[in-house]
Amino acid sequence: MLIQTVRFGQLKVPDEKLIKMQKPILGFERLSVYCLVEKEEFRPFLWLQSVEDPAVAFIVVKPLVFFPDYRIEVHSNELAELMISRPDRVETYVIVTMPEDATRMSANLQGPILINTENNRAKQLVLVNSDYRVKHSIIDALEGADVSAVKPEEELVGV
Template sequence: MKIDTARFGEIDVNEERLMTLANGIPGLEHFTTYFLLPADDKDESPFYFLQSAEESGLCFFLADPFSFYPNYEVNLDDSTLDQLDIKDPEHALVLSILTVQGSLQEATMNLKAPLVFNTVARTGKQMVLKQEYGIKEPLLKQVVAQEGE
């Protein structure tokens, strides 16, 4: 299936790569179909793009939060596991939305409300964690700490 995107032009996407976020993303609830694009061709980068299949201009820049915050914890309750039909933790993918204004060194990551995907069932949900994480945590925490010294 061909999908027109503002960022990448026309992309041929296998329907098996489409993800459904039944409730959408808060503020954008009416857009529920997306696909993940790794930021590099080798799938070695912690960065992804989440492109809407319904709105060409709707694309989120995401990152694997564990690559930048090794002690980050996401505890999925039974309701979320059931809703996403996650039976095996290996099928769960957790990504955080990035905000980049200027350079990547200044980017922030939303650790409070990650996106959780079932990579087998191709479902997803943005959830708000009970843990005390911020919505604008520095992506490159070590760089920010070194600059402050």
């Protein structure tokens, strides 16, 4: 499928790479199909690009890159909604806010996005009884990070 984007121009995305949100991202209720755009110059960040609106793209990152102790509990009904059979089939991303002053860059750890890599069904969770907030400073996390402590992603999601 060819999609038009504001940031990257025209992109060719195989149908099997289209990510279908089972519930929309908060504030973007009319959009349900996305794709991940990976550009070497932006690593470890990716773009979650809307297929339906060329102007909508979120900067995302796997939370363990900056927050190695990040853990979430996922209810069985959410696993069923995404048809997740095994935790190692889930990729977790968080939306990053990147203001002009990059030292104020933050990650939304309260609203992770889970993607089932087997069928590309996805959902943004809203973590309610947790210590995670919508804005966690990435710079502060970098200053206190122990990169050797980063765990495999399958240890991120608990059921």
